[in-house]
Amino acid sequence: MRPKLEDVAKLANVSKTTVSRVLNKRGYLSQETIDKVEAAMKELNYQPNTVARQLYNKKTNLIGLIFPTVANPFFGELVAILENELYQRGYKVIIGNSMNNRRKETDYLNQLLSEQVDGLIVGAHNQGIEEYRYEHLPIVAIDRVMNEDIPIIESDNYFGGKQATQLLIDQGAKVILHTNGPADLDTPAMRRRKAYEDTMQEHGLVPETVVVDFNITYEEKQQIFQKIFDEHPNVEGIFASNDVDAMMLYQIAQQRQYRVPEDLLIVGYDGTTLMRTLFPDLTTIVQPIREIALQAIQTLEKRLAKRETAKEYICPVQLHHGKTGFKKQTTI
């Protein structure tokens, strides 16, 4: 195994910060300390890498944002808020839409590693990018598990999933489907699925999750959704894992002469300002997008300042009432 900066610090009996300073020739250092650190590096055959060097290097005041695509209303609003808030803190943002493109995500990460940006906020969905293994990178994830070291900001996916499913059951639906992303992708959004499946089982109902890859075109999605109705003509409720999917299912239900909400109840997830303005009728679980954005920025600033952060921040969700999810005239 290659020696790490920590190993040098240990052998030289100094802090990691001191080793960084020696590497980057920053701050006051006695010649004795410099000699000690350099001797330790030599003994261990330590090769300073970019990651280590970057710890004390000059700031670019650029933050990279990697999300699937700003063409999606949720990521569009999230990125707009992130950019505005970061701008007010003196940063500009580089944006990468990494949908379907692992090479691109890796490329942006390497940009961080080669010191062209100060930090990254990542909500992309690609997998198996090994550069994330470096420790202590100034990275924050939104709704994504990257590794043990990178903090995650997310909405309360389990509670939201439970609330959506419980609502459908309370409204009298028994055949209730759920759409969600591929199960092999490790995202906190998978907890919506877990909550759905748990809640269904608690009520003696059979959960059935339809897997829909996030990274496909609207046409491909439409085909999958048509198939749902072909295979489950008796469907009474759908909990879709995002509002775009929920609305697409709503449109297909209309074409197929289902009355919503009388024959079919639909509940979405995300609740962007755009969707609530354009489709106030869509019942959905609202993520606090501004809170998520601000929490991500605060956490990134802590990482940049080498301060401790929690491993995970969970932001509360809220039910947006709307006609598609309420069959009865109930007051909740």
Next chain:
Amino acid sequence: MRPKLEDVAKLANVSKTTVSRVLNKRGYLSQETIDKVEAAMKELNYQPNTVARQLYNKKTNLIGLIFPTVANPFFGELVAILENELYQRGYKVIIGNSMNNRRKETDYLNQLLSEQVDGLIVGAHNQGIEEYRYEHLPIVAIDRVMNEDIPIIESDNYFGGKQATQLLIDQGAKVILHTNGPADLDTPAMRRRKAYEDTMQEHGLVPETVVVDFNITYEEKQQIFQKIFDEHPNVEGIFASNDVDAMMLYQIAQQRQYRVPEDLLIVGYDGTTLMRTLFPDLTTIVQPIREIALQAIQTLEKRLAKRETAKEYICPVQLHHGKTGFKKQTTI
């Protein structure tokens, strides 16, 4: 008036490129030429500015995109395509959401001028930014008039406006309103208004344009739209200058018990993939977003290579049929 690079070139009897080379110490130059240029600079008391220097300076491979906000579906899709296409050409993008923020737009422009980005693609709506007056900047505008020198890419706004208005008239509407941005902002989108007003007058109808600032919140917009219905309860047709406004008007019409399209016809503008997927019923004029994006990039590349470009590129629009704009069962 301060002397320009051109004045130096004229006096020294060399090309502007040669003056730039002398300023930036680039390329082969004879001592005679250098002396001639420096003498001319001295005589005119010429102060080389960043803009002049940048003409030959090193590339950053960063392109700045300045748009009102990626939270809007049109700009979200446009920016996603621009970023993906620029990435494939070796560029990364810095994005600025400049809504309501002239200082921010100016800041991004200064970033260009101080050589932190290679070029800008601008679709922002702020006014009176005097830095744009510099000539030959590597800037391309989308749907915005900035100055005589900066090329504009736009959809065929006049034809689209005419098509939308003509459709409403053909469907039998006589009281037809139009919503558009403030008239004092010089944008090609104003041609939608001109086309609407011309077409109404051609048919002996009274045009009435309701001014809606683009840079306001959904709540503020909703108030303006409610007022439209208060003041024009007999409205039979609305041509909204964008699909978000069209859908907001549609929602209010529903709340007020107008039947769309029987009592009230609605036609929008933009036709993003998102809106056509979520609201296939909305009749709208579709902008060719991909074509606009590609044309903007090609034009910017020409500017970067100091090649000539047209002053204006107009991309064709298309009518998206949908239930909100068609009263009769017609085949068009």
